[in-house]
Amino acid sequence: MAYIRLPGKKKGFYRKCTLWLGEDHILAVDSNYYTENxxxxxxxDFQGLIVRETKRxxxxxxxxxxxxxxxxxLLLFAIFNQHIGSAVFSGIALAGLTISLGIHLKRGPTCVCxxxxxxxxxxxxxxxxxxxxxxxxxxxxxxxxxxxxxISADEIKSKLEGAVPSSHINLPTSGNKPxxxxxxxxxxxxxxxxxxxxxxxxxxxxxQFYSIHWTIKTFNLIAGSAVFILSIATLVRQSGRxxxxxxxxxxxxxxAMLCAxxxxxxxxxxxxxxxxxxxPQTDHLxxxxxxxPSNEPLIATLFTYYIIASIFLGVWxxxxxxxxxSSAKKKVPVGSGESVPGAAEGAGL
Amino acid sequence: MIDEEFKMAVKSCxxxxxxxxxxxxxxxxxxxxxxxxxxxQVKVFPAFFSGPGQVDYGASIQTDDEASCFYHPEKxxxxxxxxxxxxxxxxxEIDMSGRKICPNCLEIGRNQERIEGLITERTLHDQxxxxxxxxxxxxxxxxxxxxxxxxxxxxRHWRSPSSILPRTKMRFILAIIVASLQMAVWxxxxxxxxxxxxxxx
Numbered sequence: 001m002a003y004i005r006l007p008g009k010k011k012g013f014y015r016k017c018t019l020w021l022g023e024d025h026i027l028a029v030d031s032n033y034y035t036e037n038x039x040x041x042x043x044x045d046f047q048g049l050i051v052r053e054t055k056r057x058x059x060x061x062x063x064x065x066x067x068x069x070x071x072x073x074l075l076l077f078a079i080f081n082q083h084i085g086s087a088v089f090s091g092i093a094l095a096g097l098t099i100s101l102g103i104h105l106k107r108g109p110t111c112v113c114x115x116x117x118x119x120x121x122x123x124x125x126x127x128x129x130x131x132x133x134x135x136x137x138x139x140x141x142x143x144x145x146x147x148x149x150x151i152s153a154d155e156i157k158s159k160l161e162g163a164v165p166s167s168h169i170n171l172p173t174s175g176n177k178p179x180x181x182x183x184x185x186x187x188x189x190x191x192x193x194x195x196x197x198x199x200x201x202x203x204x205x206x207x208q209f210y211s212i213h214w215t216i217k218t219f220n221l222i223a224g225s226a227v228f229i230l231s232i233a234t235l236v237r238q239s240g241r242x243x244x245x246x247x248x249x250x251x252x253x254x255x256a257m258l259c260a261x262x263x264x265x266x267x268x269x270x271x272x273x274x275x276x277x278x279x280p281q282t283d284h285l286x287x288x289x290x291x292x293p294s295n296e297p298l299i300a301t302l303f304t305y306y307i308i309a310s311i312f313l314g315v316w317x318x319x320x321x322x323x324x325x326s327s328a329k330k331k332v333p334v335g336s337g338e339s340v341p342g343a344a345e346g347a348g349l
Numbered sequence: 350m351i352d353e354e355f356k357m358a359v360k361s362c363x364x365x366x367x368x369x370x371x372x373x374x375x376x377x378x379x380x381x382x383x384x385x386x387x388x389x390q391v392k393v394f395p396a397f398f399s400g401p402g403q404v405d406y407g408a409s410i411q412t413d414d415e416a417s418c419f420y421h422p423e424k425x426x427x428x429x430x431x432x433x434x435x436x437x438x439x440x441x442e443i444d445m446s447g448r449k450i451c452p453n454c455l456e457i458g459r460n461q462e463r464i465e466g467l468i469t470e471r472t473l474h475d476q477x478x479x480x481x482x483x484x485x486x487x488x489x490x491x492x493x494x495x496x497x498x499x500x501x502x503x504x505r506h507w508r509s510p511s512s513i514l515p516r517t518k519m520r521f522i523l524a525i526i527v528a529s530l531q532m533a534v535w536x537x538x539x540x541x542x543x544x545x546x547x548x549x550x
Contacts, residue, residue, distance in 0.1 A: 001465055001466075001513070002515070003513070003514055003515065020514060027513075027514075029514065031473075033473075033476060033480070034472060034473055034476055034477055034480075035470060035471065035472050035473060036470065036471050036473060036512050036513075036514070037469060037470050038468060038469050038470065038471075038513065039469075040466065044396065045396060046394045046396060047393070047394055047396050047397040048391065048392060048393045048394060048397050049390075049391070049392045050363075050389065050390075050391050051379065051389065051390040051391075052363060052364070052387060052388070052389055053379060053387055053388035053389070109388075111388075116397065118396075130379060130388075130390075133390065134377075134390075137390075137392060141392070144394055148394050148395045148396055149395055150395075151393070151394065151395045153374040156374045156393050157371055157374060159398050160360055160393075
């Protein structure tokens with residue numbers, strides 16, 4: 001069977017969701033790098049399509065714009081201080097961030113799309129922008145109408161008149177994501193520890209601008225290692241537990257930031273070690289450890305980015321975990337005797 | 350009833366629960382919820398209003414000369430399975446893209462991936478081959494082992510079923526080329542050593 005690709009794609013670190021058009025159905029493909037999983041939705045079973053705009057677009061626009069401004073400020077700072085290495089580094093970061101902002105703005109507002117089928121509602125993750133939703137609707141509408149026949153807006157309104165709108169519908173919302181059952185409750189202890197240690201690490205890194213005393217270096221090394229170990233422990237801990245997606249994303253971001261800064265830092269340190277030709281090759285590690293950010297502009301730029309990102313992630317993560325922990329405490333335990341609004345009506349009493 | 354919930358769902362905002370304006374059903378553009386401002390676009394199809402379909406359990410046999418279903422001997426056969434030829438009652442008859450088949454053939458077709466409409470997962474062997482060829486490049490010495498592995502894997506799975514979506518053999522070809530180049534480099538490194546060794550012997 002020949003499939004034609006429909007607009008829209010959701011791409012993650014190891015997962016990609018796409019939508020394909022078949023003869024009598026659409027095919028939702030969820031693929032990681034090595035396998036593809038398929039779900040078929042036949043036109044004869046289509047009951048409805050609900051597209052809801054989300055706030056992700058404006059949030060991402062805000063964060064990326066702030067990052068662009070920060071990178072621009074660092075670039076100007078480097079130019080005024082004639083640090084060519086830092087200027088190149090900040091220029092690359094600025095270019096990357098500006099391009100990603102441009103792409104984000106061009107793709108337009110974000111949304112979630114739910115397809116109503118008999119007995120179940122399915123999310124179509126590939127339709128994550130309103131633009132794609134409109135394009136997909138334009139493509140599939142005539143095909144569904146060919147199978148099911150047309151229906152006018154007046155007919156829909158008259159047939160829906162009997163239904164009473166209610167707020168306890170089981171459709172997922174931005175604050176009420178569908179979760180697989182049997183998720184364990186979790187107090188976010190490891191997350192708090194991770195974000196707290198990240199802030200300590202940022203402070204230790206900042207202290208290196210003023211002194212490279214061995215105690216500060218050692219503390220920074222221990223804090224950095226602790227953040228790395230804690231980020232792994234947090235990722236293990238959060239899988240299969242009731243943790244908001246935002247906090248999960250922040251944990252992944254910490255690990256990504258650590259990996260990126262270590263790789264870039266290692267490369268910079270290595271090249272500086274090579275430049276210092278009087279140093280024997282075996283002493284590169286000690287040269288890297290003794291690097292002073294106040295004398296090495298590239299290291300200073302990297303440290304600045306690391307401190308800003310650490311404070312940003314640490315404060316945001318701590319605030320989010322605190323809020324999650326307090327909201328979890330406020331939840332009424334089952335069997336506490338308090339009545340749940342609407343429970344009596346639901347039971348037909 | 351889930352249908353009732355669906356009916357309510359399309360009329361109310363899933364963010365705040367407020368009633369959505371009627372214009373939502375005929376608007377080509379998303380419509381704002383008057384309460385919370387969230388934009389919605391709802392499209393409802395005729396199947397939304399049709400109730401659950403009637404199940405045909407098949408008629409019982411009245412006389413001895415009537416053909417019976419292979420799986421339900423007390424029911425009248427209405428069709429023969431297009432795959433195995435067994436007689437089927439209307440309960441056992443499964444319409445699979447226009448073909449009438451029995452539950453057993455459906456199960457076999459699913460397990461052996463003979464019916465494309467029932468395939469739910471596929472392994473991308475070409476992607477694996479390319480990874481075996483490319484990823485070890487970061488740890489150069491491993492390529493001594495992984496390069497022949499990548500070539501073997503590519504040849505072994507050249508005809509294995511792959512994605513049901515349009516896909517070329519380009520990844521397999523690329524994996525073979527990259528792995529061959531790695532092997533050529535290893536040969537270039539070892540061949541002079543080998544020649545030296547044979548001279549000594």
